[in-house]
Amino acid sequence: MNNLFQKLVNLDRRYIYILVSLAVIIPLLYPLYIEINISPAVQNVYDTIESLPPRSVIFLGMDFDPASKAELYPMAEAILRHAFRKNLRVIGMTFWVTGTGLGEKAFADIAKETSREYGEDYVYLGWKAGGTSLLILMGEEGIPSAFPVDHYGKDTASMPVLENAKYLKNIDYLVELAAGSTLGSYYYYGKLKYKFKMGGGCTGVMAASWYNLMKIDWINGFLGGLRGAAEYEKLIKMSDKATKGMDAQSVTHMLIIMMIILCNIAYFIGRAKANQTKGGNNG
């Protein structure tokens, strides 16, 4: 038994990688359908979008890149699905140049799925340099001034999707999907002055700190990591990648918890044994 614990403490990390890989791959191949509970933070985002009347305008900030795609892309898809089903208008843009293509793909795929029309129901502004200056420009001079042409080079001023929604103050709800610090930009240079409602989604790494932002009313709710995306998929009754991923997530977490407990037991037993030997030698 002691030998087994000793081996556990000195386990080659590659075995751990294999175990984690199996814990991820097997549930993806054979889903367990573990129950997902909805948290108030996610419910708030859903309720806000649900309460908007048809043709209201949502602004979707898609500030992520391929490195954070696994967590934030399913959120983008779920929110777009919800908005398009509710016949809302959506304006999308990104501050992350490396995420431009992801935003474009999410809009194109979900618009096709829900039969939405470009320019009429949604517009993808894409990426443009300028950072916070762009937000100030969108607030003061209007969205067509900041983006005279959209991601595809089309003239934005005449688009029906922007009718009565040319300025940030006209936005009914802004959802910021952030893998970095762009939520602060939207808040300081947007919401603070133009008073629109704001919600969001973030990577798991950032989720703990976003509860604080909810507490101080920067946002009214948020989707944290893959779990947040899965909760939203459950709310819109359309299980997709995030829901399937949650099984793998739960199994992996169980594995990690078990390994932490086992290795700690092994470590303490090993230490007690070493102390005993030391005491015996001294005696």
Place this chain on the structure above:
Amino acid sequence: MDSSALIGIWIAAGLTLFMYSSLYKDNPFFRFGEHLYLGLSVGYILIRVIYSNFIATLYVPLFEERDYWLIIPSILGISLYTRFFSKLAWISRITFAFLIGFGSGLGIPRIIAGGVFQQIEKIITPLGTQLTPFEYFSGILIVIGVFSVLIYFFFSWEHKGLVGGVSKVGIYFVMIAFGASFGYTVMGRMSLLIGRCYDLIDYSSSKYYYATIVLLVVIIAVLAVYELVLKKKEQPKT
């Protein structure tokens, strides 16, 4: 499926496996993938900046629409590059002064109002309002947490006696916060792994001509040969 999409999927599957091959040990596949990723990222950003920024917002308005006001920011922008020439580097300070002045003027009042004051206000006010017992308890806990953590990071007093006791409470709050963050970080990292595994499983279907399986076998075979060759080279000649 058209051939360009299929090629893209095979490349994506291959490069993902290349990156994960580092879990075994450092190898040429991983190094190739890493360098390619860096090169492509920089190249992509450069092209996007040139087309979406330089051409769309400077070249076209200035030379085709004759908006001559743009000459001023262009000169300011170009002057940033004088940093590369020691004798002319002072010129860049004009642009930096403008950027820092503009950024600070715009940012500081908003950040203080929206970040500092709002946070303080939200910590203090709930205790004076109508709350449920749980909200009241939660509010008190937040006040104790903020106060004790601030004391922990206050170094003008020696941390002993009452101050030491309060700062110790602060340590526990900081530890709990780090624990929560770490838990979420593990979840985030696992999510990224799940995302890639999901794609790899998807790409191993007949629809994509078993891309993942074929590439995995090839990579393992090449790595095995590479290891054998390496071992033979390392063996001393007798």
